[in-house]
Structures are given as structure tokens and as C-alpha cells.
Amino acid sequence: MNTLINLAPIILMFVIFYFLLIRPQxxxxxxxxxxxxxxxxxxxVVTIGGFHGTVHTIDEAIVVIEGGDGTKLTYDRSAIREVKNS
Known part of the structure; x- marks a missing residue:
């Protein structure tokens, strides 16, 4: 029983850590x-490198993004950071 009381703050700290850091991530x-x-x-879209463009072609793992000046760059799908609504 004494051991459980001594471990309670550590257990509580792990529970708080889980709900504040791990779960939101x-x-x-x-x-x-x-x-x-x-x-x-x-x-x-915007890539993780900050390139803004429009999806020109898309495959299972590859995305071709066209920039404002017509430049086409190939990225992994995982390199897309966000889709812009405008």
C-alpha cells in the first residue's frame, strides 16, 4: 500500500503527460x-519547404505541383503541409 502511494505522483505525471502531449500529437x-x-x-497546397502551388498530377506517392510561373516540381505526398482553401 505504501508503494502505491509513493508511485501515485509518478503515475499521475505520466497520465497528464499523455493527455497534454502525446494524444494531441x-x-x-x-x-x-x-x-x-x-x-x-x-x-x-503548401509544401513543408514553403513552396506554394497547385496540384497538377497526383499518384499514390508522388505529387506534381505547378507554381505560379508554370514551373512543375515533383514531391512526395508526405511533403504536403497544408491545403489552402482559397
């Missing part, structure tokens, strides 16, 4: 995965 990763799987031609 897992939720964010799930949202990013969903966004990357929902990509379609014509979506306006």
Missing part, C-alpha cells in the same frame, strides 16, 4: 495523414 498526425490522402488535382 497523435490526433494532429492523423489529420495530416487524412489531408494528404484526400489530395486531388487542382488543390492549392
Amino acid at each position: 497523435q490526433k494532429r498526425q492523423k489529420q495530416v495523414k487524412q489531408m494528404q490522402s484526400d489530395l486531388k488535382k487542382g488543390d492549392s
Whole structure:
């Protein structure tokens, strides 16, 4: 019984750590995965490198993004950070 009382603060700390750090991160990763799987031609996107463009062609793992000046660059699907709504 004494051991349980001594371990209670450590257990509580792990529970708080899980709900404040681990769970939100897992939720964010799930949202990013969903966004990357929902990509379609014509979506306006931003890559993790900061390149802004429009999805020109999309494959299972590869995305070709067209920039404003007509430049086409090939990226992995996982390199897409966000889809812009405008």
C-alpha cells in the first residue's frame, strides 16, 4: 500500500503527460495523414519547404505541383503541409 502511494505522483505525471502531449500529437498526425490522402488535382497546397502551388498530377506517392510561373516540381505526398482553401 505504501508503494502505491509513493508511485501515485509518478503515475499521475505520466497520465497528464499523455493527455497534454502525446494524444494531441497523435490526433494532429492523423489529420495530416487524412489531408494528404484526400489530395486531388487542382488543390492549392503548401509544401513543408514553403513552396506554394497547385496540384497538377497526383499518384499514390508522388505529387506534381505547378507554381505560379508554370514551373512543375515533383514531391512526395508526405511533403504536403497544408491545403489552402482559397
